[in-house]
Amino acid sequence: MVLAAAVQLDAALADVPANLAACERLGDEAGHAGARIIALPEFFSTGIGFAASLADAALPPDGPATHLLTTLARRHSALVGGSFLCRDPDGHVRNAYFLADPTGVIGRHDKDLPTMWENAFYVGGNDDGVIDTGGHQVGAAVCWELMRTDTVRRLRGRVDLLMTGSGWWSIPRWHPHAVFDRLEHNNRLTARTAAASFSRYVGAPCVHAAHAGHLECSMPWLPATYRGHFEGSTMITTASGEIVAERRAEEGEGVVLGEIAVGRRDPSLSTPSGYWLHKRGLLPSTVWHYQRWHGRPWYRRNVAGIRSGAPA
Numbered sequence: 420m421v422l423a424a425a426v427q428l429d430a431a432l433a434d435v436p437a438n439l440a441a442c443e444r445l446g447d448e449a450g451h452a453g454a455r456i457i458a459l460p461e462f463f464s465t466g467i468g469f470a471a472s473l474a475d476a477a478l479p480p481d482g483p484a485t486h487l488l489t490t491l492a493r494r495h496s497a498l499v500g501g502s503f504l505c506r507d508p509d510g511h512v513r514n515a516y517f518l519a520d521p522t523g524v525i526g527r528h529d530k531d532l533p534t535m536w537e538n539a540f541y542v543g544g545n546d547d548g549v550i551d552t553g554g555h556q557v558g559a560a561v562c563w564e565l566m567r568t569d570t571v572r573r574l575r576g577r578v579d580l581l582m583t584g585s586g587w588w589s590i591p592r593w594h595p596h597a598v599f600d601r602l603e604h605n606n607r608l609t610a611r612t613a614a615a616s617f618s619r620y621v622g623a624p625c626v627h628a629a630h631a632g633h634l635e636c637s638m639p640w641l642p643a644t645y646r647g648h649f650e651g652s653t654m655i656t657t658a659s660g661e662i663v664a665e666r667r668a669e670e671g672e673g674v675v676l677g678e679i680a681v682g683r684r685d686p687s688l689s690t691p692s693g694y695w696l697h698k699r700g701l702l703p704s705t706v707w708h709y710q711r712w713h714g715r716p717w718y719r720r721n722v723a724g725i726r727s728g729a730p731a
Contacts, residue, residue: 420678423456423624424449425664426501427653429632429672430466433476438464439487441672442501446487449674450495456679457491459501460628460653461514461530461561461584468588468636469536469645474721477506477541485517485524492519498552500582501628502530502561504541510724512541516559518550518582526550528559531569535706536639538714540722547573555579555681558623562586565613566697571620571690580681581617581625585610588634589647590702602702609697610650619660620696622686624679629653631668639713658684 426445431437442463449457461467464484465476478484484503492499498520505515514530514537529544548570550557558578562585564570574581587610590603614627630649638645651668655677664677699707 420680421456422452422454423458423626423655423677423679424452424454425458425626425628425653425655425666425675426460426463427629427631427651427666427671427673427675428460428463430462430630432466432468432470432634432636433472435464435476435478435483438466439483443487443491445672445674446491446499447494449676450491450497452674452676454495454676455497456580456582456626457495457497457499458582458584458626458628459488459499460630461502461586462504462630463501463584464503466630466634467537467586468634469539469639470636471721473504473540475725477504477512480505480507480515485519488517488519489523493521496521498557500557500559502584512722513544514541514561516561516582516584518557518559520552525552526557526559528561530561531564533711533714534563535710536714538711539639539717542718549574549577557582558621559583560617565617566695566699568690568694568696571696574621575686575690576622576683578621578623579683581621581623583614583617583625584628585614585652586630587650587652589650591645591647602700605700606703607650609699611652613697614652614654615656615662616660616688616696618656618658619688620686620690622658622684624658624681625654625656626679627652627654627656631671639710639717655679658682659687
């Protein structure tokens with residue numbers, strides 16, 4: 420058995436120094452508690468929302484976010500991972516999950532498809548997400564990758580540990596309240612179910628880090644302001660999908676700790692035949708398409724090819 424930790428972060432949108440400092444503090448808390456596996460969430464250096472300030476907040480592959488991961492790994496003799504907006508030498512930004520151990524960076528996974536307004540800030544990748552630690556195979560997956568059957572197919576039966584993260588935002592409480600409250604109820608359940616059931620589809624224990632706290636930002640193509648929150652659901656599960664430890668969104672920023680047995684087993688859920696593992700609902704499906712149509716041209720105009728300007 421090994422003690423694992425997942426970080427729940429209340430990020431300051433696009434404030435790289437503040438977020439890295441918070442992650443170091445929380446990572447140290449996990450390490451001092453004895454954790455030898457530490458997961459930071461998706462977008463741990465910036466948070467996520469539709470904000471123009473994210474356009475130049477990407478960091479280089481060998482920049483301060485990667486330095487934080489390797490520092491925590493050496494300091495605590497741990498396996499440490501998380502994803503951030505990474506500007507590569509080709510000028511493109513990717514949502515890159517880096518995994519480090521005490522020797523340095525040992526692998527990387529680029530999220531396959533941006534989700535909704537994320538299309539404005541990075542492009543997708545095409546690797547399989549399997550990272551060799553020298554003794555075990557780790558499967559990396561980010562947010563709505565936990566919603567897709569393709570992710571299960573590339574990791575199922577191949578990995579001994581899942582390290583995942585999310586930045587899953589709520590559905591705003593617009594009028595009529597009864598309708599949007601019901602949509603948000605379903606959205607919150609899906610966020611928790613996607614993380615909790617992923618181990619059962621793949622057959623490996625999961626350490627899932629997430630964001631909590633409030634978010635306010637613009638809405639693409641709409642004369643409206645988004646006001647909502649992140650769903651949290653930071654958790655650690657066994658290979659059979661049992662939740663060992665969990666931190667809900669309302670508990671705010673912090674660290675969740677749990678012991679797991681690293682190793683693969685036969686998946687207890689069969690892979691669905693369709694594209695999605697979980698139903699999205701009409702509103703998320705609509706937003707998925709319209710924000711992709713908006714985001715890809717916005718990325719080309721405002722993000723692609725610019726120099727990384729985020730402070731170290």
